[in-house]
Amino acid sequence: MSQPWQHQHQPQPGQPGYGYPQQPGYGYPQQPGYGYPQPGMGPPAPPPAPYTRRPQPGVAILVSAAAALALALLYGFLTGMVVDFESLIEDAARNGDTEIDVAQLTWLAAAVGALIGLPAAKLAPGQPAAYWTAGALAVVAMLLGETFATAVLASEATDGAKGAFEMFFDNFSDMWEGWTENAHGMTWPLAALAPAAAVLTGYLVGGTTPPQPRTWP
Numbered sequence: 230m231s232q233p234w235q236h237q238h239q240p241q242p243g244q245p246g247y248g249y250p251q252q253p254g255y256g257y258p259q260q261p262g263y264g265y266p267q268p269g270m271g272p273p274a275p276p277p278a279p280y281t282r283r284p285q286p287g288v289a290i291l292v293s294a295a296a297a298l299a300l301a302l303l304y305g306f307l308t309g310m311v312v313d314f315e316s317l318i319e320d321a322a323r324n325g326d327t328e329i330d331v332a333q334l335t336w337l338a339a340a341v342g343a344l345i346g347l348p349a350a351k352l353a354p355g356q357p358a359a360y361w362t363a364g365a366l367a368v369v370a371m372l373l374g375e376t377f378a379t380a381v382l383a384s385e386a387t388d389g390a391k392g393a394f395e396m397f398f399d400n401f402s403d404m405w406e407g408w409t410e411n412a413h414g415m416t417w418p419l420a421a422l423a424p425a426a427a428v429l430t431g432y433l434v435g436g437t438t439p440p441q442p443r444t445w446p
């Protein structure tokens with residue numbers, strides 16, 4: 230018996246055969262595959278630049294000046310807390326000494342300078358003029374601190390009859406002369422650590438390269 234002839238389905242012209250992807254018609258652009266960027270779209274936008282704070286040298290100097298004043302007062306009151314001036318007077322009278330050797334806290338100069346230079350580094354990074362100004366303020370802080378410390382001790386010697394601020398402003402020249410005469414050989418080198426620490430803190434924390442010495446050919 231003969232088998233009935235089955236009509237084979239033939240693909241129409243222009244149509245892909247079975248298993249072949251459909252081709253775009255004439256005049257239509259070929260679509261990109263999955264995962265490829267669509268035509269007409271540019272590259273992705275670059276990430277935004279990081280925010281950098283604008284240096285404020287004026288504000289930095291004001292804050293450093295306020296820190297210098299506060300540290301000078303703190304230095305004076307701390308000296309009054311550490312030094313027992315009345316006991317020193319009694320010991321000097323007992324031993325017949327005409328001069329009283331008062332211990333000074335000049336070894337704190339480096340910490341004083343660093344605290345004064347820190348605002349300059351934080352508020353005016355990359356501004357060496359602010360660092361050096363902080364160094365000058367550190368010198369003022371040490372000189373005023375030593376003078377005010379003498380006023381605090383002199384006030385204690387009068388049993389509080391005259392306050393430390395009154396002694397400082399009314400007898401400034403005497404207070405200045407008192408601490409400079411009591412200064413030891415290491416007082417001035419230690420006091421010089423204050424401006425050095427202030428400037429160094431500015432360069433280190435402010436991220437500024439210190440000036441390099443010139444090399445002569």
